[in-house]
Amino acid sequence: MNRDEFLNTFIDISTEKGVDTKNLRTFLQGKFLNVEEKIVCAHEISDSLYIAHKVLTDHPKEGVIAEFGCFNGGMSAKLSILAAKLGKKLVIFDSFQGLPCDAKYKTYNPNLEILGDFHRTQFAQSLDTVRKNIEDNGDISVCEFIPGWIEDTLPKTNYVYSTVFIDVDIIETAQFIIKNIWNKIESDGLFTHESCIKDYMDRLLCPIWWKENFNCQPPRIARKCDENSSGFLLAPCLNYLYKSDSGYKTNTTPDSSNNPFEI
Numbered sequence: 475m476n477r478d479e480f481l482n483t484f485i486d487i488s489t490e491k492g493v494d495t496k497n498l499r500t501f502l503q504g505k506f507l508n509v510e511e512k513i514v515c516a517h518e519i520s521d522s523l524y525i526a527h528k529v530l531t532d533h534p535k536e537g538v539i540a541e542f543g544c545f546n547g548g549m550s551a552k553l554s555i556l557a558a559k560l561g562k563k564l565v566i567f568d569s570f571q572g573l574p575c576d577a578k579y580k581t582y583n584p585n586l587e588i589l590g591d592f593h594r595t596q597f598a599q600s601l602d603t604v605r606k607n608i609e610d611n612g613d614i615s616v617c618e619f620i621p622g623w624i625e626d627t628l629p630k631t632n633y634v635y636s637t638v639f640i641d642v643d644i645i646e647t648a649q650f651i652i653k654n655i656w657n658k659i660e661s662d663g664l665f666t667h668e669s670c671i672k673d674y675m676d677r678l679l680c681p682i683w684w685k686e687n688f689n690c691q692p693p694r695i696a697r698k699c700d701e702n703s704s705g706f707l708l709a710p711c712l713n714y715l716y717k718s719d720s721g722y723k724t725n726t727t728p729d730s731s732n733n734p735f736e737i
Contacts, residue, residue, distance in 0.1 A: 484523045494530040498559060502526050505555045509611045515548030516597070516641065517667060521712045522552045525665055528714070529556060529637050534660035537562075537636030542624060542651050544568045545597045547604035549639065551612030558613040565633060567620045572598030573644055574623055592643050628654050638664035645677045652678075653687050662717050663693065669713040678715075693717060 484503055488496040506522050509515070529539075539557045544550045544566050557564040572595035601621055608614045620627045624647055635658055642648050648666065655664075668674045677683070679692040696714040 480520060481523075484527060487527070489531055493560065499526070499530070502552075502556060502559070505612075506552050509548055509551045512611050513546050513548040513551065513607050516545050517549055517711065521667065522549060524712060525553075525637070525639060526556055528665075529560070532661065533560065534636045537634040537660045538565045539563070539637040540565045540567065540633065540635050540639070540655075542567045542638070542640045542647075543597075543642040544599075544604055545641075546599050547607040547612075549641070550604060550617070551608045553637075553639065554608055554612035554614065554617050557616045562616065562636065563618060564616050565618045565620060565631075566604075567624050567627060568601075568604070569623050570599065570601045570604070570621050571595060571623075573642075574625075574647065597643070625650055633658065635659045635664075636661055639667070640664060641667035643668065645674050648674075648678060649683065656688065656717070659717060663696075663715045666713050666715060667711050670711045675713070 481503060485496055485499050488494055488499050490496065503523065506519060506526075510519055539553055539560075539562050541550055541553055541564065547566075550564070550566050554564045573592055601619060605614065605617075605619070608617060620631065624642070628651065633655075635655055638655065638659060638661075640648055640651055642651070648668070652664070666678065668678075679695070681692055684690055684692045693715040696716065
């Protein structure tokens with residue numbers, strides 16, 4: 475699937491039910507593409523449009539949209555536009571000091587052409603810069619910022635979540651987030667943006683961790699597609715962890731040779 479085919483697919487698979495209209499999808503796509511032009515993003519356009527697709531076709535009325543790890547605020551700007559259209563708040567958690575520690579595994583981010591190690595303080599961006607990027611390219615009116623290390627700030631909040639996007643790069647931080655919010659998510663799961671990292675995903679789906687923390691098996695993941703996506707597939711780094719029994723559980727490492735979003 476080339477770029478134009480992908481963009482057309484996002485518009486064409488509108489259900490025309492409730493908020494999910496072709497007009498809104500066309501509006502969101504245009505705004506998201508504008509963000510891509512103005513802000514250096516650590517994700518692909520397909521990542522953000524898949525999130526919009528999932529939210530438009532299946533979003534709970536209750537709860538905030540939350541982003542954990544915002545880098546330059548590219549995804550934040552996009553999510554703020556989506557949140558505004560849905561009448562929701564966007565809560566952005568970030569240290570604004572980069573990563574809390576070095577990653578203990580080899581990392582990969584094709585969007586930033588990074589292959590190797592993630593280091594402490596990497597991806598640091600100031601709150602002022604992120605706020606300005608959202609003001610210029612998104613909708614700052616729906617945003618709430620929670621600055622500081624997530625391990626310190628998250629326990630002090632008490633949100634109910636409708637949509638969750640995690641892109642924190644450090645597995646211990648991701649596990650801490652999930653442990654604190656899993657039972658507060660009103661939708662059927664959450665997005666994670668580290669599927670290109672095998673060691674990360676293996677630990678994220680560790681049966682022992684899920685047994686110890688939630689007394690259950692690891693969640694199913696939507697590596698290739700979900701039941702309602704009409705062939706609208708996930709990009710290599712994005713994944714969805716289902717709270718329910720729906721979805722598909724496949725290999726945690728993507729098959730780049732069969733990536734429909736390579737453009």
